[in-house]
Amino acid sequence: MLKRERQAYILRKVNLHNKVLSSALCTEINVSEDTIRRDLQELAEEGKLIKVHGGALSHSFNEINYSTNGIYSQSEKKKIATKTITLLEEGMFVLTSGGTTILEFAKSLPLHLKATFISGSIPAVLEYIQHPNIEVIMIGDRISKNSKITVGSEAIHKINQMKPDLCILGTNAIDIEHGVTDGDWEVVQLKRAMVRASKKVACLAIAEKLNTVQPIQICDINKVDVLITELNPDADILQPFIKAGVQVL
Amino acid sequence: MLKRERQAYILRKVNLHNKVLSSALCTEINVSEDTIRRDLQELAEEGKLIKVHGGALSHSFNEINYSTNGIYSQSEKKKIATKTITLLEEGMFVLTSGGTTILEFAKSLPLHLKATFISGSIPAVLEYIQHPNIEVIMIGDRISKNSKITVGSEAIHKINQMKPDLCILGTNAIDIEHGVTDGDWEVVQLKRAMVRASKKVACLAIAEKLNTVQPIQICDINKVDVLITELNPDADILQPFIKAGVQVL
DNA sequence: AATTATTTTGCAAAAATTTTCAGGTTTGTG
DNA sequence: CACAAACCTGAAAATTTTTGCAAAATAATT
Structure with missing residues (x-):
């Protein structure tokens, strides 16, 4: 899997769920936790997400909780x-x-x-x-x-x-x-x-x-x-x- | 296989799947990795795709994730x-x-x-x-x-x-x-x-x-x-x- | 058809990038 | 405080790229 591709995947996941766990990502994508951490850090530097201990948050997390984007149950x-x-x-x-x-x-x-x-x-x-x-x-x-x-x-x-x-x-x-x-x-x-x-x-x-x-x-x-x-x-x-x-x- | 048709093949593949791996292409087309790399580089210079470490991505893939949401002109x-x-x-x-x-x-x-x-x-x-x-x-x-x-x-x-x-x-x-x-x-x-x-x-x-x-x-x-x-x-x-x-x- | 020029390809060593690993350190939690 | 999980640093391992060059293929010319 290409690095860019992996980062794109992570970004999509963050925007979808408003948060991601490093541990979950690394088993899912099948790379070491270090790699995930570095990806999250790079994405954070580009301002695409917010790095936190153990994972990352989407930017819109602080805003309205539009995670419940209308889907019933x-x-x-x-x-x-x-x-x-x-x-x-x-x-x-x-x-x-x-x-x-x-x-x-x-x-x-x-x-x-x-x-x-x-x-x-x-x-x-x-x-x-x-x-x-x-x-x-x-x-x-x-x-x-x-x-x-x-x-x-x-x-x-x-x-x-x-x-x-x-x-x-x-x-x-x-x-x-x-x-x-x-x-x-x-x-x-x-x-x-x-x-x-x-x-x-x-x-x-x-x-x-x-x-x-x-x-x-x-x-x-x-x-x-x-x-x-x-x-x-x-x-x-x-x-x-x-x-x-x-x-x- | 001619260079022209090889590049056409690569481009077709990128457009269809959003990505290609150099390693996959070279076994597929049966040429050395150097050749594939050179092809990808040329195609990238012509703006047909985006070269990344290990392969290439389609333009739309990159746009989606680099979210330059503004439509051009x-x-x-x-x-x-x-x-x-x-x-x-x-x-x-x-x-x-x-x-x-x-x-x-x-x-x-x-x-x-x-x-x-x-x-x-x-x-x-x-x-x-x-x-x-x-x-x-x-x-x-x-x-x-x-x-x-x-x-x-x-x-x-x-x-x-x-x-x-x-x-x-x-x-x-x-x-x-x-x-x-x-x-x-x-x-x-x-x-x-x-x-x-x-x-x-x-x-x-x-x-x-x-x-x-x-x-x-x-x-x-x-x-x-x-x-x-x-x-x-x-x-x-x-x-x-x-x-x-x-x-x- | 043979020769020359041009382009394209493959190879190998070195450089760069990316990933993993090992260790010590920090952080969050009960 | 203790402890586990997450983090950081630096270095090794793995992979990809670059570079220069020679061989091969293709095109052009004689």
Whole structure:
């Protein structure tokens, strides 16, 4: 990894989380703590961040706490993201939807992962292309303005031609009886195609989406291979899903 | 392998992945590291990439992290944007490239305009979808990390199936003799298809891009219907273009 | 086709940069 | 205060770059 690249990565991390720990960075990037320290020091000299004992802070830290940049229940989504990463393998083809949970996932992808990510979500793709080792494929078609995702028959057709190893769905409603459901007809069409095309399907959902139903069905619960929530897998609310044959993380 | 094609290969790789390692390139191309280094140095001198210890980075990668957020000669680009808007008509199908000039244009679209915009540029599309009356179509394919635009045969194929009323090109180099040229092989392929498919072609270029040439040609000057710069159309430098049959705004 | 000129490439030793390591010192915390 | 974690300093180790030069390849000329 190039020095410049590493520093850019650190800077991005600082701006994202408002702080970084030297110890965390050095295991993550796989260099000695000395190197990290020197990087932080150099970045501090350039005024890009503030060096503190044990790590560094972003400049905007003192200002308003805009870290909670509007994302609803961000910490839960971070937890989901971390679990989701365990599903990834080297060289995988991964198809993802959009949404804030997916976005959180996109931001926490491990640095050294080499894989191909396919998505119709503009915000998700914008995150993916920041990653040094991930190849990104955007699915084209008409864009749904409120979800910032490509929808339409062309997009669906394109998805049908693929056979991704894993499909990761941001989920708005999931229920044993009604399966995965959503409220936007066009997005549902797309997600249906995604589920159909993929070898394996993972649904990301914060707990409050469990056992809720939306008007239009994406797929039955038996199409879902993995369900990932912020809860511990032995939580009561998750047991019915496990009984239904879903792997719960 | 000739020097020229080797450098073209390197440049292509930088534009696509945002970085290259000298060590990786030399095993890949099967030349000594010295040769690669010399290539990178030459390309850096020509301003095509940024040489760093151990390899090279794309320009956009560096900008993102060195955060010189101010758009270069923004006021000129605003002026160009304003003129470009006069070309737009109700209900038009407009195909656009990416780039900062296009982005400025995207921001200044009149509120009432109803039209369909097609693009492979992620930043441009992000602007277009802010607009209440514009339908946006994203062209899908692999994403070039440097230019944040979709490139590849799928994208070209998609463009070939369309017949847009107007093609608006952000232009890096335009010259009477050599026409419109650019340095990024992948992007050139895409722009060629855009020009070929469209009924009318408009090139946006700030004055300093006039009478400059880049290595790869997109199209001859006679394919350009309209040239838009920040200058007054009766400026001396523009007269040759008018004589060549280009409408100058 | 052969010769000459020019460019390009590969090599090796030395220089520079970057990373790691080893030690002693400082800092934060209970 | 004690103790662990983080820091600093300087030097070694590893990697990349520079430099000059000769061999090889390419282009131009006879």
